[in-house]
Amino acid sequence: MSGRKESILKAAERSFALFGYKGTTMDQVAKIANVGKGTIYTFFKNKEELFNEIIDQFIQRMKVIAEAAIDENDPFFVNLHRALYEILSFRKEHQFTIKITQEVKEFGTLPAKQALGKFEDAILSFLEKHIQLAIDKGELVKCDPKLTAFVMLRLYIAIVFEWEQRHEPLDKEEIASLFDLYFANGLEKNKKTC
Amino acid sequence: MSGRKESILKAAERSFALFGYKGTTMDQVAKIANVGKGTIYTFFKNKEELFNEIIDQFIQRMKVIAEAAIDENDPFFVNLHRALYEILSFRKEHQFTIKITQEVKEFGTLPAKQALGKFEDAILSFLEKHIQLAIDKGELVKCDPKLTAFVMLRLYIAIVFEWEQRHEPLDKEEIASLFDLYFANGLEKNKKTC
DNA sequence: AACTGACTAAATGACTATATTGGTCAATAA
DNA sequence: TTATTGACCAATATAGTCATTTAGTCAGTT
Numbered sequence: 322m323s324g325r326k327e328s329i330l331k332a333a334e335r336s337f338a339l340f341g342y343k344g345t346t347m348d349q350v351a352k353i354a355n356v357g358k359g360t361i362y363t364f365f366k367n368k369e370e371l372f373n374e375i376i377d378q379f380i381q382r383m384k385v386i387a388e389a390a391i392d393e394n395d396p397f398f399v400n401l402h403r404a405l406y407e408i409l410s411f412r413k414e415h416q417f418t419i420k421i422t423q424e425v426k427e428f429g430t431l432p433a434k435q436a437l438g439k440f441e442d443a444i445l446s447f448l449e450k451h452i453q454l455a456i457d458k459g460e461l462v463k464c465d466p467k468l469t470a471f472v473m474l475r476l477y478i479a480i481v482f483e484w485e486q487r488h489e490p491l492d493k494e495e496i497a498s499l500f501d502l503y504f505a506n507g508l509e510k511n512k513k514t515c
Numbered sequence: 516m517s518g519r520k521e522s523i524l525k526a527a528e529r530s531f532a533l534f535g536y537k538g539t540t541m542d543q544v545a546k547i548a549n550v551g552k553g554t555i556y557t558f559f560k561n562k563e564e565l566f567n568e569i570i571d572q573f574i575q576r577m578k579v580i581a582e583a584a585i586d587e588n589d590p591f592f593v594n595l596h597r598a599l600y601e602i603l604s605f606r607k608e609h610q611f612t613i614k615i616t617q618e619v620k621e622f623g624t625l626p627a628k629q630a631l632g633k634f635e636d637a638i639l640s641f642l643e644k645h646i647q648l649a650i651d652k653g654e655l656v657k658c659d660p661k662l663t664a665f666v667m668l669r670l671y672i673a674i675v676f677e678w679e680q681r682h683e684p685l686d687k688e689e690i691a692s693l694f695d696l697y698f699a700n701g702l703e704k705n706k707k708t709c
Numbered sequence: 710a711a712c713t714g715a716c717t718a719a720a721t722g723a724c725t726a727t728a729t730t731g732g733t734c735a736a737t738a739a
Numbered sequence: 740t741t742a743t744t745g746a747c748c749a750a751t752a753t754a755g756t757c758a759t760t761t762a763g764t765c766a767g768t769t
Contacts, residue, residue, distance in 0.1 A: 503666055737743080
């Protein structure tokens with residue numbers, strides 16, 4: 322019969338999403354996937370590689386969502402906000418990343434940490450690409466795209482997730498206008514030469 | 516004899532700085548301070564209160580350093596950078612905060628967590644005050660001072676500490692010009708009406 | 710040739726014995 | 740009488756143990 326690899330991946334994703342990396346056993350994955358445990362090892366070198374394959378799949382899906390949020394005709398900051406919002410909502414709501422994030426906080430499981438690192442790298446390289454495009458188009462002032470991507474993501478996470486840990490959460494429109502205020506226009510009064 | 520409370524505080528600060536909250540024992544503090552253990556409890560209700568008194572002292576010193584960095588005649592962003600740099604350098608280099616930060620990461624010790632929270636709150640209220648002043652002076656556009664303080668601190672920490680975890684660290688001048696670029700002037704080209 | 714699950718060595722974690730620690734208070738010193 | 744002390748105690752943390760679980764293998768089955 323075919324589809325063995327797919328059913329293993331499906332079962333593993335489900336288990337990782339429910340129980341995390343540590344909490345998932347290969348026996349359990351085999352059982353859910355209705356295969357012998359040995360079969361898993363014909364497709365994946367070990368538990369970590371199975372986990373990584375699922376992460377890579379997940380990142381692929383994230384990329385599709387991010388690119389779908391970009392409209393060539395819209396200005397950079399509109400696209401930026403839409404894309405970041407979609408990506409981070411997706412991440413935040415998806416059981417898989419919730420569980421992995423929790424596991425990193427609670428146990429510091431190394432493969433889970435590396436997974437979050439991969440997510441961040443994917444987001445950063447997506448941002449970097451679009452920042453470079455915006456600079457080329459003349460929409461943004463000249464700046465280091467890598468550093469700018471890093472700062473933008475950090476700022477966005479601060480506004481969207483960290484602020485609401487101690488204050489009233491901000492809605493989508495507020496976030497967009499804050500991003501404009503802080504990042505697009507700048508806070509200084511009457512400085513820019515036009 | 517007098518100076519008992521002071522010598523307890525001194526001994527405790529030294530021990531907390533060397534061994535963290537968990538790693539510090541009341542027996543040890545008593546020994547270093549050359550007092551009987553019971554004496555500590557005549558001045559402090561318990562270990563946590565002793566710890567808090569030291570934190571409050573530390574924050575006081577931080578405040579002095581921060582205010583000293585402010586020069587009424589300089590523009591807001593010059594003062595901001597100078598003050599944040601001084602505060603965060605002070606924190607970064609001081610054995611006490613190094614140890615506490617490490618302890619929070621490693622064990623999540625609650626009193627240590629609360630201590631870091633207090634540090635952050637102190638910095639935030641300092642920033643908030645000076646942002647409000649700058650708005651009143653007409654140096655900054657109108658914005659929520661609390662939220663702006665929060666975002667500025669986050670951005671600053673990202674640039675100064677988090678960036679260097681995976682890249683070449685930025686020097687003082689670079690940091691200042693980045694802060695100007697991202698925050699004072701904004702990234703958008705030819706948008707501001709003058 | 711593809712697949713399986715009993716098997717093994719290694720890792721885990723429940724359990725317990727032991728040691729340490731925060732806090733108290735009767736005894737002591739001033 | 741008042742301030743100080745350190746032996747003491749209950750609570751907690753640590754170290755050591757061992758039965759259980761788990762990742763990964765491989766001889767045997769389909």
